[in-house]
Amino acid sequence: MTQQELADDVVGAIDDGHVRLGRKRDHSRDPEILDAALEVLAECGYDGMTVDMVATRAKAGKATLYRRWPSKAELVIDAVACMKAAHSSPDDLPDTGTLRGDLVALIRPHSLEDSARKMQVMGGLVSMIARDPHLAEAVNAAITEPRARLNRILMQRAVDRGEVRADADLDTISHIGPSMTAYRSLMQRLPVDREFLIGIIDGVVLPALGVAPERSGTPQEQSQRSPEGQPARR
Amino acid sequence: MTQQELADDVVGAIDDGHVRLGRKRDHSRDPEILDAALEVLAECGYDGMTVDMVATRAKAGKATLYRRWPSKAELVIDAVACMKAAHSSPDDLPDTGTLRGDLVALIRPHSLEDSARKMQVMGGLVSMIARDPHLAEAVNAAITEPRARLNRILMQRAVDRGEVRADADLDTISHIGPSMTAYRSLMQRLPVDREFLIGIIDGVVLPALGVAPERSGTPQEQSQRSPEGQPARR
DNA sequence: GCTTTCCGGAACCGATCCGTTCCGTATATG
DNA sequence: CATATACGGAACGGATCGGTTCCGGAAAGC
Missing domain, CATH: 1.10.357.10 (Tetracycline Repressor, domain 2)
Incomplete structure (x- = not known):
């Protein structure tokens, strides 16, 4: 909780992409976890979602989640933020x-x-x-x-x-x-x-937007023209 | 849920307003309780709301609530339903x-x-x-x-x-x-x-709704008074 | 005034869940 | 192959909450 965690947060300082993940957490499994979080979130809502559910669905241990995020709230915020990507x-x-x-x-x-x-x-x-x-x-x-x-x-x-x-x-x-x-x-x-x-x-x-409702058939009149893809008028 | 509750639901049959509350629960404090429930609901959401909160805010005992509603969920449903009144x-x-x-x-x-x-x-x-x-x-x-x-x-x-x-x-x-x-x-x-x-x-x-904006310059400054005969509707 | 009934309050029980700790193991490094 | 690291899994501690039970007292009825 103290020196241990602080030491963990010291970055390896070498960023050549693949080797030498040295000291800091590698975050390689973040996507799966965040995705699982979003999935559970969509199904159960914030309060209905438990950290165990997310861990299980991501095939990870709950401990792994807490090594990476300090709390459920932060995990959710991160998960939401990553939707933008x-x-x-x-x-x-x-x-x-x-x-x-x-x-x-x-x-x-x-x-x-x-x-x-x-x-x-x-x-x-x-x-x-x-x-x-x-x-x-x-x-x-x-x-x-x-x-x-x-x-x-x-x-x-x-x-x-x-x-x-x-x-x-x-x-x-x-x-x-x-x-x-x-x-x-x-x-x-x-x-x-x-x-x-x-x-x-x-x-x-x-x-x-002031665009006139073009064409005869108003939206209400079922365009019996073609039920699926409308005939690409161009 | 069985004979007990059914018996309880038998009304005293005398409805002169004040006397003889006889067998059935009198429901006299329902409004305060339901109102308190709505209040807490609005502030904390369903999961954040606790039955104790509702009881406290309605100056009632939690037991009183459970004498009247079988569960938190039913209480909430009743509270929502009474908003319509x-x-x-x-x-x-x-x-x-x-x-x-x-x-x-x-x-x-x-x-x-x-x-x-x-x-x-x-x-x-x-x-x-x-x-x-x-x-x-x-x-x-x-x-x-x-x-x-x-x-x-x-x-x-x-x-x-x-x-x-x-x-x-x-x-x-x-x-x-x-x-x-x-x-x-x-x-x-x-x-x-x-x-x-x-x-x-x-x-x-x-x-x-097809009502032209009465305000200044727009495509057709049609007054809202003349509804413009719909061209061959239907 | 006595009895009956219900209510408010508090204690209680069981379940759940967050967050932590611990351990056996898989993997990567040297 | 030996070592170090992090991971998955499970168990734990503490707190909260839904729902139940119990009790002292207030109010209504006789």
Whole structure:
């Protein structure tokens, strides 16, 4: 607890990547552990999650976890923070020429699944967010902000193209999707599927941006055109 | 759970208000207890709330609570269910002549405060909602649905007046306010004030309903009075 | 005034969980 | 092969909490 731990924290000072892990902890198993933490977090929520569950699922010992993180809270904060990593790759930015096309292009099975998982994690953390500003910041930086930023970028591009009104409140509008998705998923417990999201885009987001509801069929009129992938109009 | 409880549930059969509380539990202190439960729930969340806290705050003994409710979970469900009572009074239905006026009229200090409290309770229950369908139903019936219905009624009236498009998806649009309020309050931890709500009404809800912003220069400065004959609806 | 009933308060029990400690072992170094 | 290190696993200690039991006393009924 004293000299022992302090000595452990002395870095080996040689950083040639692979050899000489010498003194300091190597963190090589962090990803598995953090992933397991997120998994349990999504399933059981913060209070329902136990450190043993995480250790077991990561096939690690509880001691290993406590050698690396000082407490359950810090582990969770780290796990949340690491969600941001898998994001903001440039191919996540579609460019179909129209804002509607871009927004719809974001709806893919992988995206739905990823978003659903994030929502579950968020749901499990809500009650804790209210009491731990540090965690609140982590959630905001890892989940809330990236998602809104993505929308904001697409919308700003549309503004620059002259496709939408320049005076629209993008800060507010970029949160419509996340808000209604979270509410539907966590509070109403209804499925967040492609149909729902397209309804939001056509029925809420685009109108808020002053984009006229193009084309005959209003969103409500089932586009009996083709139930699955819409015929790529271009 | 068996004969004992069944016998207890036999009512004294005399309902002259004050005398002869005979066999059944009298429930006279239920309101204080349920209110205390909601208070603690809002502050600490479901898992952070202890039965002792509720008892202490209601100036009751823990035993009294367990005489009336079989478990913490049932107590919480009852507490949530009783939130619905204070609602749906007819004076909660403003009638200003325009939808925007009605929606704005709903924003009052009391309303903001009441809504904030409900959000806190909801936030404390989110992780539990995911795992207890019974509780999920209670939350939906007591919080989610009443709020959306109120919006839906006002909007439907506006539709009947011809103020908004008849083909708008009121089911979706009536959830915009609650969704964005919950997200802002619980996830982003930003204040839900009058300014924010008016921004939602003018920037999101009314545009989604096809009501042109009455404010200055926008694509079509259509007055909200003439509903623009829908081109061949249906 | 006496009895009955219920309530508030406190002690109690069993289970759970965080965080720590200990140990046998697998792996990497030399 | 010998040594050192960290790891997985298990057991432990302390604290908390759900739920139960018990008791002194207050209030209602006779």
